[in-house]
Each structure stands twice: as structure tokens, then as C-alpha cells.
Amino acid sequence: MAQTRPFPRICVALGFPEFDRLLEQARREAEAGETFLEFRLDYLERPERGAQAIHAFLEHHPECLVLATCRRHQNHGKFNGSIEDEVRVLDMAVGAGASAVDVEIESADSASARLGLFRGRARLIVSYHNYEATPPLDAVLNRMTKVPADGYKIVTTARKPSDYGRVLALAKTHPRTPLVLLAMGEMGFPSRVLSLVFGGMYTYAAPTSSQGTAAGQVSARQLRHLYRADKLSRSAKIYGVIADPVRHSISPAVHNRAFQCRRMEAVYLPFLVPPVQMRDFMGLAERLPMAGFSVTIPHKQKILRYLDVVDPLARRIGAVNTVWRRGGKWRGTNTDAAGVTAPLARRMRLHNASVLIVGNGGAARSAACALADAGAHLALAGRNADRVRSLAKVCGAEPLLPEQLESREFDALVHATPLGMYPRVDECFFNGRIPAEVVLDMVYNPLETELARRARQQGKSVIRGMDMFIEQAVRQFEIWTGEQAPRAVMEKAALEALSCPA
Numbered sequence: 001m002a003q004t005r006p007f008p009r010i011c012v013a014l015g016f017p018e019f020d021r022l023l024e025q026a027r028r029e030a031e032a033g034e035t036f037l038e039f040r041l042d043y044l045e046r047p048e049r050g051a052q053a054i055h056a057f058l059e060h061h062p063e064c065l066v067l068a069t070c071r072r073h074q075n076h077g078k079f080n081g082s083i084e085d086e087v088r089v090l091d092m093a094v095g096a097g098a099s100a101v102d103v104e105i106e107s108a109d110s111a112s113a114r115l116g117l118f119r120g121r122a123r124l125i126v127s128y129h130n131y132e133a134t135p136p137l138d139a140v141l142n143r144m145t146k147v148p149a150d151g152y153k154i155v156t157t158a159r160k161p162s163d164y165g166r167v168l169a170l171a172k173t174h175p176r177t178p179l180v181l182l183a184m185g186e187m188g189f190p191s192r193v194l195s196l197v198f199g200g201m202y203t204y205a206a207p208t209s210s211q212g213t214a215a216g217q218v219s220a221r222q223l224r225h226l227y228r229a230d231k232l233s234r235s236a237k238i239y240g241v242i243a244d245p246v247r248h249s250i251s252p253a254v255h256n257r258a259f260q261c262r263r264m265e266a267v268y269l270p271f272l273v274p275p276v277q278m279r280d281f282m283g284l285a286e287r288l289p290m291a292g293f294s295v296t297i298p299h300k301q302k303i304l305r306y307l308d309v310v311d312p313l314a315r316r317i318g319a320v321n322t323v324w325r326r327g328g329k330w331r332g333t334n335t336d337a338a339g340v341t342a343p344l345a346r347r348m349r350l351h352n353a354s355v356l357i358v359g360n361g362g363a364a365r366s367a368a369c370a371l372a373d374a375g376a377h378l379a380l381a382g383r384n385a386d387r388v389r390s391l392a393k394v395c396g397a398e399p400l401l402p403e404q405l406e407s408r409e410f411d412a413l414v415h416a417t418p419l420g421m422y423p424r425v426d427e428c429f430f431n432g433r434i435p436a437e438v439v440l441d442m443v444y445n446p447l448e449t450e451l452a453r454r455a456r457q458q459g460k461s462v463i464r465g466m467d468m469f470i471e472q473a474v475r476q477f478e479i480w481t482g483e484q485a486p487r488a489v490m491e492k493a494a495l496e497a498l499s500c501p502a
Contacts, residue, residue: 007100007151007202008036009230010220011067015040015213023053025207030061032208034220038102039093040213041070042079047089051096058097067125068093069102076131083107087114094122100150102127108147115147125180127153134163134183137170145177151201153180155214158188160277165284167191171198184215186247190240190269192216193229194288197236197267203229226256227267237266239480241294242273242281242303250445250497251294251473257493258477261486266291273299282306282330292324292480295332300362307332317369319362322476333479336363337370339472340440343463344371344412347438351375356405356436357397358429359416360387363442367414368395381405382417405435412438420449434458444469445498466494 012029014037016022022044026037037057041050047070054066070089071077079086090101100123108115108126118124126149128140134156144152158164164183168191171179181200183191192203205220206212223229241251247270255268273281275298285293295303300319304310307320308329314320320332344350353376357364360382368378368391378397382388385401392399400408413436419427421443428450439455444465452462470491477485 005065007065009196009202010034010205010223011036011038011202012205012207012220013038013040013213013217014207015043017043017045019044019046019049019053023056025210026053026057027060029207029220030057030064032221035063036065036067036202038067038069038204038213039098040078041068041089041093042072042077043213047079047081048092050089051092054093054098055096065099066093066097067100067102068098071102071104072107075104075106076129077104083111084114087111087117091117094118098122100125102153104129105144105147108149109143112147115149123150125149125151125153127180128155130156131184133157133159134166137166138173141170141174141177151178151180153182155180155182155184156188157215158183158185158191161187161271161273161281161284164188164191165287168194168198169287171195171200175199182214186216187272189216189218190271192218193223193227193232193267193269194238196229197232197234197238199234226253227269228256228260229267232267233265235265237264237291238269238288239266239290239292239294240269240271241296242271242299243296244272244274244298246270246272249296250469250494253493253497254470254473254490255477258486258490261489262481262483264481266481275299275302278302278306290325292322292476294476295321295323303332306330313337313369313373317362317366319366321472322479324480334366335472335475335479336366336468338475339468340367340414340442341370341374342471343467344414344438344440345374347461347463348411352377353411354379355412355414356381356400356408356410357414357416358382360384360391361416364414364416365391365394367416367442368397371414372396379408379410402429405430406433408435410436412436412440415439415441415443415451418443420446420451422446426450428454430454434460437461438463440468441465442468444494447495447498466491470494 012034041047070079070086072079102125105128126147167181167183181195205223206217208219259266303320309331311333314334322335323332355376356379372395380388380392380397381400389399422445438461440463441449441451442465443449455462474485
């Protein structure tokens with residue numbers, strides 16, 4: 001008889017050509033506590049040996065459920081046999097103990113009569129994959145549900161944020177149909193977590209320390225411990241960061257750890273949003289619905305046109321890094337500004353202090369506006385003299401050429417350029433003397449920049465970019481939640497995410 005206990009919420013997909021490696025990785029996942037594994041038999045050099053691998057694995061781990069898949073190459077799998085051969089391999093897998101089988105809709109359409117042999121022995125998942133786009137999905141689901149099955153898996157490729165929004169929406173429009181819903185690729189990653197929030201049966205993960213079987217998969221450990229995907233309910237609040245690129249953001253590590261510390265049912269996700277897709281993303285944010293999000297490069301200026309309320313400082317800066325929804329309206333502010341002034345204010349009195357800002361972009365502008373409001377006397381320098389003069393006019397600062405800095409001295413320096421940021425870690429704006437007693441470098445990766453290293457050698461007081469990053473993140477958390485942020489926990493998470501010792 002087929003097992004009737006519910007599927008665990010995370011299925012680790014194992015696809016290896018070598019029999020021994022498949023078995024070894026399956027055992028490793030089971031020993032790490034995973035109880036639901038997909039054996040991609042089509043990856044094996046001899047798919048028929050899959051039954052032997054399943055039997056050998058379940059002998060030692062009978063508590064686990066195995067989902068057997070043998071996808072044909074016509075449907076982006078690796079199996080070169082006929083549909084009859086595919087069914088035969090899966091039948092052998094069920095005989096060896098597999099609890100469920102995955103049959104792509106193309107095979108199921110052609111062999112629906114033969115799929116009855118699994119009834120009462122294993123659960124049948126009928127799957128649809130689109131590796132190019134996300135088509136109209138109601139027609140896809142109508143086609144699939146004509147085949148009697150225990151679950152229906154729809155996997156598409158997201159080309160824009162609303163694509164995976166449409167995939168997830170199927171769970172709401174078809175609440176009585178057991179569904180597995182995912183969108184592939186970095187763009188579609190949020191669906192791998194949110195499908196469980198929306199009521200999906202389970203989601204897929206990559207094996208630990210090994211490549212997954214689909215674009216966008218992350219390890220089960222990451223899904224469980226960073227995103228708590230298996231613990232989230234439909235009432236979970238959704239937050240995130242929008243950026244392009246977004247893959248290397250440490251914000252998910254920082255904010256998810258903060259939510260965990262405060263025992264909040266909330267999740268913070270990375271949202272890849274190309275500049276031309278901002279309107280599309282805002283439509284998705286309304287439908288999810290999102291409670292708030294961080295904004296970073298390249299969207300801090302463009303996001304203003306989509307907000308209902310922007311606070312005066314952020315409006316003057318011309319950039320927003322924090323968005324939240326209250327009273328049905330999207331609201332924006334800029335916590336980067338406090339990220340500069342708060343760490344400096346702990347070292348010195350800002351009113352009437354002389355501060356040199358190096359840079360002429362959005363980061364420099366936020367620092368300049370915030371410090372001007374605090375009563376500091378500002379000077380600006382950078383490699384683009386025209387842009388420096390333009391920004392200096394806006395914030396009432398003195399524009400300076402780099403060579404003029406050699407004879408000047410300031411109470412503080414704020415470095416607001418990408419120089420020294422990973423991977424170009426050897427770069428530094430200053431070749432010789434650094435003309436300030438307190439140095440704040442807004443770059444936080446690496447933790448110790450070349451500017452910070454040289455400043456310490458010259459006996460300066462150094463404020464790390466990490467201090468600024470944590471300050472702005474703390475203020476974001478408190479705006480979103482109304483609770484005091486766990487600052488020390490957030491800093492530890494950021495250091496771990498950068499692989500730096502705490």
C-alpha cells in the first residue's frame with residue numbers, strides 16, 4: 001500500500017550519474033535530518049539501477065520518503081528510452097520502496113492507462129516544466145488535471161517578477177487541487193519559499209555542497225535555517241530587498257536572523273528586479289502582499305515615483321532605501337542617512353564639525369544631506385569635478401579638487417565611493433595622507449578596506465562600513481515591525497554572511 005502520511009515540506013533533489021555518489025549523497029542528507037528525497041533516475045548512466053539504489057538507501061533509512069523521477073530527454077530530462085521504458089523504470093523503483101513517482105505531463109498524456117499500475121502502491125505526481133517562459137497557466141492546469149493524480153507540479157521560468165506571481169496565484173485560485181508550484185532561475189527564487197506560504201504541497205532544494213537539478217535551487221539547510229521555509233504559514237509577513245544584482249546581498253541573512261530572534265512569523269527574500277521591471281515588481285508586491293522592502297542599487301531614485309508618501313529628508317536626498325505599507329499606502333524613507341550620522345555622532349559632536357565627503361553619487365548625497373541637517377560644515381571631493389560642484393550646490397558644501405586636499409584637515413571623512421569594494425579590494429582614493437581624524441568608509445565588503453587599513457596605520461579613528469550597514473538595517477527593522485531591533489544578533493549574522501570572524 002502507498003504511504004498516506006503527508007509529504008514533508010522540503011524535497012531534496014538528487015541527480016548524479018554515478019550510482020555510488022547518488023547513494024552516498026542520499027545517506028548524507030538523511031543523516032542531516034532530511035526525510036524526503038527525489039532520486040533522479042534519468043541522471044544515472046544506467047537508470048535501471050535506480051531501484052537498487054532506492055532499496056539500499058531505504059534499508060538503512062526506512063523513515064525517509066523517496067520520490068522517483070525518470071524524465072525523458074524530450075522533456076529536458078536525461079533518459080533516452082521510450083515512455084514504456086520510463087514507466088517500467090518507475091515501476092521497478094516503486095517495487096524497491098519509492099513512495100511516489102513523478103511523471104511529466106507529456107508522458108502521462110500518452111500513457112494514462114498504464115499509470116494505473118501505481119495506484120495503491122505509490123503516489124503519482126504529474127509534472128509540467130517550461131524552461132523558456134511562464135505561459136497562461138489555467139490551460140496548463142486544466143490539461144494536467146485530466147490525468148488522475150495525487151498532486152500536480154507546475155514549474156516555469158520567470159522572466160519578470162509577475163511571472164512567479166502568476167505561478168503562486170494558482171494555489172489561491174485552485175485551493176482544493178494539491179499543487180507543487182515553482183519558477184526557475186534567480187528571478188524565480190522567491191517562489192521556492194513562498195510556494196509553501198501560499199499552500200503548496202512541498203518545495204525543492206539542492207543537496208548540501210552539490211549542484212541542484214534546476215536553476216535557482218538552494219540547499220535544504222538554507223531553506224530551513226535562513227528562510228525557515230518549512231515553518232512559515234499563510235499569515236507570514238513578507239519582506240525583501242530589491243536590487244540588480246541581488247545574489248550577494250547579506251540583507252536576507254541579517255533580517256531573517258532578526259525576525260527569528262524576535263520570534264516573528266516573517267520572511268525576508270532577495271528579489272531580482274531589473275531596472276525596466278520596477279512597475280511589474282510593484283504590481284507583484286501588491287498581490288503577494290508585501291509588508292515592506294529594502295531598496296538598493298540601481299533602484300533608490302526610481303522607486304520614488306511608485307510611492308504614495310516620502311519623508312522630507314528622503315525627498316531632498318532624492319533616494320529611498322526603505323519602503324513599507326501602512327494604511328493601504330506605500331511609504332518611503334532613507335535610513336542610509338542615519339547610518340552615517342549615528343556612528344559619527346558616537347565619536348564626535350557633529351554640529352559645526354568639518355566633514356569631508358568623498359564621492360558624488362547617491363551615497364554621497366544621502367550623507368551630505370544628513371550631515372548638513374546635523375549642522376556640519378561640509379566639503380566635497382571626487383573624481384568627477386562637474387558632479388562634485390553640482391552636489392555641492394545642493395547641500396551647501398565646498399567643492400574641492402583632489403589635489404586641494406593635501407593642504408587641508410577635517411574633523412571627519414566620509415568615503416562614499418565604490419573604491420576598495422570587493423572584488424577591487426586594493427583600490428583607495430588616497431595615496432598618501434588621509435586628511436581627517438575620524439574616517440568612515442561606507443564600503444563594508446571587505447570588512448577591512450584598504451582605506452581603513454591605511455587610516456589605522458596613520459593613527460586615525462576608523463568607523464567600519466559594517467557599522468553603517470547595521471545602523472541602517474536596525475532602523476529598517478524598527479520601521480517595519482515597531483519593535484526594538486536585536487542589533488548584536490544582526491551584526492553577528494552580517495559578519496557570518498561575509499565569512500568574517502565575529
